[in-house]
Amino acid sequence: MRHIVVIGNGMVGYKFCEKLRKLADPTQVAITVFGEECRPAYDRVHLSEYFSDQNADKLTLAPARWYEEQNIQLHTGELIAWIDRRNKTVETHRGKTLSYDQLVIATGSSAFVPPIPGTDKRGVFVYRTIEDLEAIIAYGKKMRSAAVLGGGLLGLEAAKAMVDMGLETHVVEFASRLMPRQLDEVGARTLQTRIEELGIQVHLNKNTQAISGNGKLDALRFADESNLPVDMLVISAGIRPRDELGRSARLDIGPRGGIVVNDAMQTSDPAIYAIGEVALHQDIIYGLVAPGYDMAEVAARHLVGDIEKNFSGDDMSTKLKLMGVDVASFGDAFGAKSEHNAIVFEDKAKGVYKRINISADGKRLLGGMLVGDAEAYNMLLQTMQNGMALPPNPEDLILGSRGGETSGAGLDSLPDEAQICSCEAVTKGMICEAVLTGEAQSVKEIKACTKAGTGCGGCMPMVSDLFDLAQAKMGKRVRKTLCEHFNYTRQELLDIIQVKEIKSYDTLLNEYGTGDGCEVCKPAVASILASLWNELVTQQDTIQDTNDRFLANIQRGGTYSVVPRIPGGEITPDKLIVIGQVAKKYDLYTKITGGQRIDLFGAHLHQLPDIWEELIAAGFESGHAYGKSLRTVKSCVGSAWCRYGLHDSVSFAIEVEDRYKGLRSPHKLKGAVSGCARECAEAQSKDFGIIATDKGWNLYVCGNGGIKPQHALLLAQDVDKETCIKYIDRFLMFYIKTAETLTRTAPWLNKLEGGIDYLRDVVVNDCLGIGEQLEQEMQRTLAVYRCEWKEVVNNPELRAKFTHFINSEATDPAVQFDEMRGQKVPAKW
């Protein structure tokens, strides 16, 4: 029987075993593996997670038991010291000799420690193995500050770990920017800004000349004669292939290290293969796991006689999250390899940078980089790898969300061969088949049966979209349950609450849910309860989002804004003066909103009841700007003043706004009334818009601004006021009862089978016979309206909740303001 010996039990060595065992059973090939670490192969990609839970088992790729089951001899903690090519034997450091038929070297790499004097001092570490991490954690406990040498991918991972340990963290980089191999100047600067916001100090252009200290390090000394005093240092300056066995066995070695291999992963000795980070393929060392897995596959196949598949080189495409910042780089990221045109998008405010390189003929995507928002990565990578045709305006690739298309839209057009999971070489066809054959009934099961997403996990959003796509193809309805605490859709919960007359979240959770609830189901249920019963939201304040809990809109810095209701945008000079006086007294930033009201910003939590007391005394009431509820009904000036006006749009707008004020719904609601077809109130961009005609009023519904603007559609033509209101009653209640949580009317209509025609059938023609019921339900809800702020102002117990500290009268000292154009604004975050 053939005997294959594997030297090295890292991620790639393990993957090789797995692949080889699938191709050859124990009666055909015996496998022996040597690993120098004391534990079986573990997931180095997610090494930094070890800092948070220190559970080595979680990182283990397969336990020792797996090797037994697979009939693989695993020797951990045992090092191969010598390869005897003539006799085809290996010798371990314990002197044991073992013969082989074929040998696979997967010794990986070690951390490169630059030749700087002082790297032997106490407090200097590398970042490579679980043991390294354990040493770092033990040492770091007593320390205050740490520096990471190297601002590349691994270095930044290490820096994140330092921050998690609570250390003051510095990153020292020799080059003029972070991640110089993946990012250009602007990309790196964008990343740096985001990282510095976390309190990490970045030092660029620093050539470290010495590590000083007496026995233990106390500072880094740089060539520019500056110093960085620091308690510990983690070196992450690159990798060195562990090619010493290849050297001593006189295999061909590259000038800068690495065992030279051909496309079949064979070294200069055809009986010896090298894979992973130790292998030098066409002068490239691949320091990423996906190419390593590819090499493992090629070598395993070649060893069983399948010479079809070759390793043709991989690109260094990668996507990861560094300290909460998405960073991705793919293909020819710098456009260095061929003529190209770059398309660049930069948003300094949000810290987003995107760049794609398009071939000179404008037909193909060559590569690019994404910082701050890498949602498009998977689709871009697929487009590049499959040579897919580019859209007429290639910038749509990185500005895709303008059209509001979901990420699933492009998936359908991908060929079946498109590789979705590059770590495990899983194609779109494989995933869809697993779903279509019923083998995988959930995303989790796709992971189990195809292994997609079990590597770096970067493809999971795409796998999940593919699952939905395949499900939809099978005609299965994707049932959107609320969250892990309620196995019901919003509509089902609404029915339960209504039929069982449930009034509190706790009762619902006790009887129909599990666990403690969460930030998804609490406000969703709160909204349903308010829509149906319209009881004061202050009665169950801790299930409300902060805006509804404190009846104001939270702003940067933690202060709130105050919006009194100004129905139809009509206000008397006296009331305007009161708003001005209040704003002045409490030093509030003031601004006219898009909905014809006045917003007062920068109020401390404890000031809110006092401010409202004064506003209420002057006749104002809550504007519900904080709620998923009716905001404003905008109006033009109408026939009272306007020479073109057909009807009195202001009076109608005030009437409608007063009618629906305080109405809670799945999302916010906006309305408008225009006095003629010139449409100065922009009614066709609102959830409900009314436009005067010479015969009455036209009612438009389901218009939205927002991310994806949509024009409202005509629901009823030339109706009188009473009919118009009746239809709005029915329309709004129907929407409230059937929309998913946080869905505005436009996307709700888009998903409604039958669209506007069906909606008209329900609302105008009453095809379901529920018209009257909807009106009555609306009537009941509106009848119990009370101004929430009036209740709070008059109730000392509720008022007492508006305080930052529970044990002190002090205001939040963290709140700070700057000045802009003569008014205050919160300090930047």
Add this chain to the structure above:
Amino acid sequence: MTNTLDYKTVSSENVTNWFKAAPVTAFPANGGACVLYRGKQIAVFNFTRRDEWYACQNLCPHKQQMILSRGMIGSEQDEPKVACPFHKRAFSLQSGKCLNADECAIATYPVKIEEGYVYIGFDEA
């Protein structure tokens, strides 16, 4: 004390000082409130449903905002958590780990209830 590095997790065995924060009745049911202790802001949560109390730094590491006490509490697979009101970053109240993004972990503190008062454990005098 608006830097996340100012807050370090205290485990119950290391408590040297139990700070008497406020009476139990001052805290909302199934919700949180903020306690001031020597310039530090500590968010304290009353899980009435499970009869448990948790405390953590009030500072959300995502945008460095003093806000977590105003977040909604809940659980994920039985692990108690709080979600920041600003961008819904959720943190475990047991390990401090961020559950839905790659933010830094937050510091957590032991809480005990004695004779109707809430005490928070610190390891500094």
